[in-house]
Each structure stands twice: as C-alpha cells, then as structure tokens.
Amino acid sequence: MNEIKSPALTNSKVPGWHFTMMRDSARNSAIEAAIASCNVIGKTIVEIGTGAGLPAMLFARYGARKVLSCEMDERIAAAAREIIRANELKDCIEVIAKSSRQAILDGDLPLAPDIIFTETLDAGVVGEGYEAIAEDIRRIASHNTVVLPNRIQQFGFLCTDVDAFERNSVFKQCGFDLSGFNVFAERSYFLVSQLQNDPVCLSATVLFRDYDYLNPNALDPVEHQVIAYSSGVCHGMTSYFDVYFGKFLVTSRDRKSHWHAAFHPLREPMQVQSGRRYLLRGDKTGLIDLVSL
Known part of the structure; x- marks a missing residue:
C-alpha cells in the first residue's frame, strides 16, 4: 500500500458507516443493475468517492475502458488500490488520492467523460459535500455525459420527536441552567436511527427538495405550505430520500x-x-423554520 503522508488522516479513524454501506445488498444490487444497463463498454468513467472500489470495479466488469476514481482520504485510496489490484483490475482503474476539485485543478480528470458516478450522500443528502461535488460535476460534464445518480428526491414531514430534540439540547441538570451550551447545538440536521426512533407525524409528507447534480439552482431556498393533520408540539422535520441510478x-x-x-x-x-x-422553509444546509399562516 502507499505510504500515508497526512498526520490528520493517520490519527483519525475511518468512519464505521463504510462497512454498513458496503454490506447494503439492496444498494449494491441497484448500483450494479444501473451500471449493467448503461452499456459502458469502451467508455471513460469518472467516479467521485472511491470507498473500497466496488462501483469502479463494477464499471470495469461491464467493459469500461478507463475508470478514474477520486478519493480524498489517502488511507482509503491506498486500500482501494490494493483491493483493485487483488481483483486484477488495476489496468483499467486509476485511483486518484485527491478531492475531485483538486483533481480537476491538477488536470487529472478528463473533460466530457461518458459517465460520472458519485454516491457521496448522507442522511440529509448535502452533508458529504453535495454542493462542491455538484459544481465539480458541472465543470467537466458535457451535454452527453450521463450522471449517476441522475435524481435525488428528499421528503419530509413535521413531527413530534422529544428524544431526537433532546439529543441536541440541554437545559437544567443538578439544579443548574446549562442552556447556554445550546449555542453549539446542530441547527441543520443530524442522523436518527429508524430502528430506534419513532417520531409522531404531524403533517403529510412533502417533497422537500429535488436534487440534480447538473442543476445549479438545486440548492435554492425552498418553501412549502403544509397543513397539520393533528395537534401537538412540533420539534422539527424528519426526512428521508430516494436516489435514482437511472431507473x-x-x-x-x-x-x-x-x-x-x-x-x-x-x-x-x-x-x-x-x-x-x-x-415550512429550508435552506441549502437543511436548516428549517416553520411559520404559522
């Protein structure tokens, strides 16, 4: 493996979600089916976010001529190179240990690749660098470039969720008012386990935002009129997303x-x-507010 040069990367752990992601068979099957349906034979692929190298190797399996994959974490890039070598695919896959922005600035990525693939999404869509990655995709994509995923739809509903709200705030403890610490609370969004959390819905689910990497206005502020269908204390909005890799x-x-x-x-x-x-209003970071009409 390549020598690790960055102390910051060396001293930090690789997030554990990489393992649950790689074991998600529904996700893996959908990505493979999408790649298989694209007729990638002889084509040039740019991937943003290598991970362990699974999508890159799937593109190679289905006949891509060249896959250039960016991975900004040098440790993960080194591991992916070894995995790709072990699977005898190093001749058509190049892992670039840089962000897509730096790779573009350094001239490492081709203009107008046939396909651009990325799966840099967190629970609220934007937290893994969506805005910068979308800008990078628009820099190198042509009118003929296929971008996967081609559409992401984020849905949300108003909810009562005492447990989630209290995870992000503090008030009185041991008779002392600690609420001043709430200046550090997360204001946009944070992850909640669907297996452990059970929010009470207070409204219908709305299509909160449509994302398209090629649309420069996809992160403009959004507003939705919603009707509460039950009374209660609203702590915020729970959201989830659908991501389309082709069909x-x-x-x-x-x-x-x-x-x-x-x-x-x-x-x-x-x-x-x-x-x-x-x-219900939302900004590009996922921060919301609610106003009575």
Whole structure:
C-alpha cells in the first residue's frame, strides 16, 4: 500500500458507516443493475468517492475502458488500490488520492467523460459535500455525459420527536441552567436511527427538495405550505430520500437501509393545531423554520 503522508488522516479513524454501506445488498444490487444497463463498454468513467472500489470495479466488469476514481482520504485510496489490484483490475482503474476539485485543478480528470458516478450522500443528502461535488460535476460534464445518480428526491414531514430534540439540547441538570451550551447545538440536521426512533407525524409528507447534480439552482431556498393533520408540539422535520441510478431506486426510507433518517430541529419547539396551515422553509444546509399562516 502507499505510504500515508497526512498526520490528520493517520490519527483519525475511518468512519464505521463504510462497512454498513458496503454490506447494503439492496444498494449494491441497484448500483450494479444501473451500471449493467448503461452499456459502458469502451467508455471513460469518472467516479467521485472511491470507498473500497466496488462501483469502479463494477464499471470495469461491464467493459469500461478507463475508470478514474477520486478519493480524498489517502488511507482509503491506498486500500482501494490494493483491493483493485487483488481483483486484477488495476489496468483499467486509476485511483486518484485527491478531492475531485483538486483533481480537476491538477488536470487529472478528463473533460466530457461518458459517465460520472458519485454516491457521496448522507442522511440529509448535502452533508458529504453535495454542493462542491455538484459544481465539480458541472465543470467537466458535457451535454452527453450521463450522471449517476441522475435524481435525488428528499421528503419530509413535521413531527413530534422529544428524544431526537433532546439529543441536541440541554437545559437544567443538578439544579443548574446549562442552556447556554445550546449555542453549539446542530441547527441543520443530524442522523436518527429508524430502528430506534419513532417520531409522531404531524403533517403529510412533502417533497422537500429535488436534487440534480447538473442543476445549479438545486440548492435554492425552498418553501412549502403544509397543513397539520393533528395537534401537538412540533420539534422539527424528519426526512428521508430516494436516489435514482437511472431507473433503479435506492431509498433511505427502508428500515433495512444503511442510511439513517435525518432530523431537522426547529430552534424552539412549536405548538401546531390540527387543520391549520404552516409555511415550512429550508435552506441549502437543511436548516428549517416553520411559520404559522
């Protein structure tokens, strides 16, 4: 393996979600089916986010001429190179130990590749660098470039979720007011386990945001009018997403998915009334607010 040069990377752990992601058979099957349906024979592929190298090797399996895959974590890049070598695919896969932005600036990536693939999504879609990666994709894509995934739809509903809200705040403990520490609370969103969390729905589910890597306006602020269909204390919004690799769907709404749901907290819990209309607003970071109409 390549020598690790970055002390910051050496002293930090590789996040454990990589393992649950790689064991997600529904996700793996959808990605393979999408790649198999693309007729990749003889084509040039750019991948952003190598991981262990599975998508890159699938592109090679189905006949890609060249796969250039960016991985900014040097340790993961080194491991992926070894995995690719062990699977006898190193001749058509090149792992570039850089961010896609740096690889573009250094001239390592071709303009107008046939396919660009990325799966850099967290529970709230944007937390793994969506904005920068979308900009990079638009820099090198041509009108003929196929981008996978081609569409991501994020859905959300207002909810009562005391457990999730309290995970992100503190008030009185041992008779002392600790609420001043809430300046450090997460304001956009954080992960919640679908197996352990059971939010109470207060509204219908809305299509909160449509994402398209080729659309420069995909992260513009959004507004939705929602009607509370039951009264209660709203702590925020629970969201999940559907990601389309061509016609093949992977969803984080499935409790068996390796992806968690996302909880977007309101700054302060808000009492909502059944039948009343509210304006739900969101910004590009996933931060929301709610206003009574």
